[in-house]
Amino acid sequence: MTKGQFEARLLLLVSFGLVAFGLVMVYSATSAxxxxxxxxxxxxxxxxxxxxxxxxxxxxVFARFRFQALRRLxxxxxxxxxxxxxxxxxxxxxxxxxxxxxxxGPAVFQPSELAKLALAVWAAAYLxxxxxxxxxxxxxxxxxxxxCVFAGLLMLEPDLGTTIAIFxxxxxxxxxxxxxxxxxxxxxxxxxxxxxxxxxxxxYRRARIFSxxxxxxxxxxxxxxxxxxxxxxxxxxxxxxxxxxSIEKANFLPEAHTDMIFAIxxxxxxxxxxxxxxxxxxxxxxxxxxxALRCRDPFGKALATGVTMLVCGQAAINIAAVMGLAPLTGIxxxxxxxxxxxxxxxxxxxxxxxxxxxxxxxxxRAQVRDRxxxxxxxxxxxxxxxxxxxxxxxxxxxxxVAGSRRGSARS
Numbered sequence: 001m002t003k004g005q006f007e008a009r010l011l012l013l014v015s016f017g018l019v020a021f022g023l024v025m026v027y028s029a030t031s032a033x034x035x036x037x038x039x040x041x042x043x044x045x046x047x048x049x050x051x052x053x054x055x056x057x058x059x060x061v062f063a064r065f066r067f068q069a070l071r072r073l074x075x076x077x078x079x080x081x082x083x084x085x086x087x088x089x090x091x092x093x094x095x096x097x098x099x100x101x102x103x104x105g106p107a108v109f110q111p112s113e114l115a116k117l118a119l120a121v122w123a124a125a126y127l128x129x130x131x132x133x134x135x136x137x138x139x140x141x142x143x144x145x146x147x148c149v150f151a152g153l154l155m156l157e158p159d160l161g162t163t164i165a166i167f168x169x170x171x172x173x174x175x176x177x178x179x180x181x182x183x184x185x186x187x188x189x190x191x192x193x194x195x196x197x198x199x200x201x202x203x204y205r206r207a208r209i210f211s212x213x214x215x216x217x218x219x220x221x222x223x224x225x226x227x228x229x230x231x232x233x234x235x236x237x238x239x240x241x242x243x244x245x246s247i248e249k250a251n252f253l254p255e256a257h258t259d260m261i262f263a264i265x266x267x268x269x270x271x272x273x274x275x276x277x278x279x280x281x282x283x284x285x286x287x288x289x290x291x292a293l294r295c296r297d298p299f300g301k302a303l304a305t306g307v308t309m310l311v312c313g314q315a316a317i318n319i320a321a322v323m324g325l326a327p328l329t330g331i332x333x334x335x336x337x338x339x340x341x342x343x344x345x346x347x348x349x350x351x352x353x354x355x356x357x358x359x360x361x362x363x364x365r366a367q368v369r370d371r372x373x374x375x376x377x378x379x380x381x382x383x384x385x386x387x388x389x390x391x392x393x394x395x396x397x398x399x400x401v402a403g404s405r406r407g408s409a410r411s
Contacts, residue, residue, distance in 0.1 A: 007294075008357040011354060062348055071124075085153040112159050114341075121303060128302060136187060154166075160199070173305050215230070236269065258338050261333055262319055
């Protein structure tokens with residue numbers, strides 16, 4: 001088994017485990033409310049299972065689809081994503097004051113999830129044909145400018161979590177590509193300053209920041225969600241209350257099955273379950289970055305880094321927010337939170353990583369075969385030259401032998 005095959009199998013194992021675990025936790029977090037609201041305790045988990053099947057099918061398609069072809073599709077993906085982000089501001093459904101979803105009959109699609117992957121593909125294609133930005137001016141054009149266009153459309157929805165996720169993803173890709181840390185740090189500082197300004201001039205975002213600093217100051221208002229998440233995590237102890245035994249999910253913790261599902265995991269499975277989940281994401285990060293570093297194709301290297309940062313960066317943001325280490329941003333936990341768009345796009349990203357891992361190993365084996373053929377051809381050519389030289393020497397040798405025989409006859 002090659003290293004690429006081992007990494008691909010480990011990535012599959014972790015991804016399947018996270019998806020299966022997510023289905024269990026979605027059922028646990030929604031069974032009671034779904035029974036009351038829809039008359040079916042499995043209402044949400046059935047929908048999530050359908051999304052999982054679609055995502056797995058897409059994952060296998062991308063695993064068989066050569067990742068180099070995505071390079072040619074990068075402009076189309078970016079243009080389509082920008083169009084959908086603009087369309088959702090006009091045609092999107094409003095939920096909890098945010099306009100982030102497009103509805104097509106029974107299906108609901110979140111364009112921001114596609115936008116993250118499209119931007120990763122475009123940035124990988126750009127970094128593959130150009131040297132990495134070495135100054136702020138080079139960083140701004142065109143990577144920074146396009147990222148700001150995406151961020152502006154996302155903030156209008158509003159979707160602060162996805163905005164942060166795309167900047168984290170781009171930072172990881174630029175760092176691996178070779179952008180100097182000082183330039184990257186300066187660019188992120190400017191982006192952070194702009195983000196703080198956007199937060200400050202929006203009252204509800206400003207209230208979230210203040211509630212993050214001291215959530216207990218307004219525990220029944222702006223700080224309610226984070227306070228309930230802390231109560232859930234703290235009440236889980238070492239081993240948790242037991243699967244399905246959460247109290248917080250019974251209309252205490254808002255969005256318990258989506259953004260805040262990590263609090264339910266901590267309450268029901270305790271420190272052990274929460275640590276195991278974090279270890280799974282750490283394993284995903286390790287495998288994804290190993291695939292990126294081993295890939296010799298510049299586009300594949302950058303794309304693998306982007307997909308890995310997208311999944312693991314999003315997980316880190318979500319977990320930090322639930323634990324009270326960062327402000328709440330409304331970003332789901334990859335593979336685990338309820339949500340079809342997030343799950344399908346994440347599994348598509350896994351398919352791309354699998355293709356890069358296995359494709360890179362195939363290229364390495366092909367290179368080995370080519371080298372062996374080259375050595376074999378060299379040996380064969382050498383043998384032919386030696387046979388030709390031997391044939392060239394034979395007439396001369398015959399003449400010398402005949403001359404020596406005539407000399408001996410005269411004597």
